[in-house]
Amino acid sequence: MTINVSRSLLPTPTGLLEIPALPEVAQTVRPVYFSLVVPTYNEGRNIQRIVSILTGLLDQTFPHDYELIVVDDDSPDRTWELAQQMLPDYPQLRVMRRQTERGLSTAVIRGWQVATGQVLGVIDGDLQHPPEVLPQLLQKIAQGADLAVASRHVEGGGTSDWGVVRRFLSRGAQLVGLVILPSVVGRVSDPMSGYFMVRRSAISHCLMNPLGYKILLEVLGRGQVREVAEVGYVFQERQEGESKVTWRQYVEYLGHLVKLRSRGRISRFTAKFPVDRFLRFGLVGLSGVAVDLAAFYLLRVHLGLPIARSTMLSAEVAVINNFLWNDLWTFGDISQNQPGTRQRLKRFLKFNLVCLAGIILQALLVSLLHDAFGMNEFGSKLMAIVLVTFWNFWINLKLSWRVTDVRK
Ligand SMILES: Nc1nc2c(ncn2[C@@H]2O[C@H](COP(=O)(O)OP(=O)(O)O)[C@@H](O)[C@H]2O)c(=O)[nH]1
Numbered sequence: 253m254t255i256n257v258s259r260s261l262l263p264t265p266t267g268l269l270e271i272p273a274l275p276e277v278a279q280t281v282r283p284v285y286f287s288l289v290v291p292t293y294n295e296g297r298n299i300q301r302i303v304s305i306l307t308g309l310l311d312q313t314f315p316h317d318y319e320l321i322v323v324d325d326d327s328p329d330r331t332w333e334l335a336q337q338m339l340p341d342y343p344q345l346r347v348m349r350r351q352t353e354r355g356l357s358t359a360v361i362r363g364w365q366v367a368t369g370q371v372l373g374v375i376d377g378d379l380q381h382p383p384e385v386l387p388q389l390l391q392k393i394a395q396g397a398d399l400a401v402a403s404r405h406v407e408g409g410g411t412s413d414w415g416v417v418r419r420f421l422s423r424g425a426q427l428v429g430l431v432i433l434p435s436v437v438g439r440v441s442d443p444m445s446g447y448f449m450v451r452r453s454a455i456s457h458c459l460m461n462p463l464g465y466k467i468l469l470e471v472l473g474r475g476q477v478r479e480v481a482e483v484g485y486v487f488q489e490r491q492e493g494e495s496k497v498t499w500r501q502y503v504e505y506l507g508h509l510v511k512l513r514s515r516g517r518i519s520r521f522t523a524k525f526p527v528d529r530f531l532r533f534g535l536v537g538l539s540g541v542a543v544d545l546a547a548f549y550l551l552r553v554h555l556g557l558p559i560a561r562s563t564m565l566s567a568e569v570a571v572i573n574n575f576l577w578n579d580l581w582t583f584g585d586i587s588q589n590q591p592g593t594r595q596r597l598k599r600f601l602k603f604n605l606v607c608l609a610g611i612i613l614q615a616l617l618v619s620l621l622h623d624a625f626g627m628n629e630f631g632s633k634l635m636a637i638v639l640v641t642f643w644n645f646w647i648n649l650k651l652s653w654r655v656t657d658v659r660k
């Protein structure tokens with residue numbers, strides 16, 4: 253009889269995609285510390301392996317204090333049934349077979365709705381997310397992060413052997429996201445990650461309404477996530493089964509960004525525009541102008557270099573000047589948490605790229621203001637400088653000096 257009970261499937265929640273708070277959960281069941289959802293669709297060839305690896309790992313860390321929730325969308329290959337067969341031997345395993353809804357993001361939320369953990373996580377069911385990273389993610393949460401994301405784009409992260417096109421598409425999608433929804437997409441280095449954990453308290457009672465694949469966007473866009481931490485991981489190649497990603501997911505991704513944006517939730521994270529920081533950034537920018545002119549004078553007059561070379565070199569000297577001041581002063585508090593020459597070099601490279609993009613943007617704006625709106629040349633240039641300074645500041649804040657670690 254016990255076997256019958258333990259072999260039964262979880263009920264599938266319906267209605268609003270809202271996660272209850274812990275006190276409500278605790279009234280009906282004994283909560284665990286950690287609930288990990290594994291969304292699956294046609295993962296029959298992976299499911300048993302991943303369940304046994306994950307439980308093996310979690311049994312060591314949280315014996316009896318975790319649950320593994322497989323949420324399968326009624327896969328034609330009967331993934332859910334294969335998982336169900338494991339129930340008697342894996343007491344921490346739960347299985348849900350969804351028959352009325354489909355889609356990765358909603359599957360994850362439905363899983364979290366029946367979860368009892370204080371910490372809610374998600375990992376792909378195809379072994380492309382290395383399970384060994386789990387303890388590191390959990391450690392970040394224990395250290396105070398509200399959200400710990402496994403990232404391909406930080407130290408220790410990567411993609412096994414992705415071709416140029418795939419990398420380009422992935423980064424392109426990220427860039428589009430940064431333009432449409434900078435305050436959400438810019439908070440993590442890998443906003444497309446489907447491998448992360450979040451404190452229940454950060455997302456309980458937020459009405460979710462995701463579109464498509466990118467559940468992390470939804471968590472960042474609607475939750476109350478304060479501290480974010482990242483852990484590098486290498487996205488493995490699929491050994492068994494097939495990816496379900498098609499061109500449709502790219503379209504859904506764009507729709508998801510627009511949807512999140514139009515809900516006006518952005519202001520909630522950014523809270524207020526960081527005026528202090530912006531003023532410091534502006535002052536550093538002005539110092540850069542002086543440095544630029546002085547270096548130009550030195551190179552052109554004293555060293556007699558050609559004008560084009562002097563211009564480029566003096567501009568780079570100004571970029572270095574600005575970077576150093578910004579790194580020490582404007583964003584000093586953030587840099588402190590990302591120590592080491594390597595990290596600094598990375599920030600410097602990003603800063604350079606942003607400056608370069610800023611120059612191009614400035615040129616475009618000047619010609620637009622001048623040619624299309626008939627503004628005079630210097631007026632256009634001044635206006636373009638002001639606009640690009642704002643843009644520059646924002647992108648640098650979100651990209652070069654992004655906060656990615658838990659405050660010490
Ligand atoms: N429940 C559920 N899981 C899905 C769905 N689509 C994909 N998945 C699962 O989500 C994970 C990631 O999907 P995958 O197709 O491998 O994406 P990729 O790794 O980006 O190519 C895998 O475990 C899939 O089985 C879906 O519609 N419903």
Ligand SMILES: [Mg+2]
Pocket residue numbers: 376378380490495
């Ligand atoms: Mg996959």
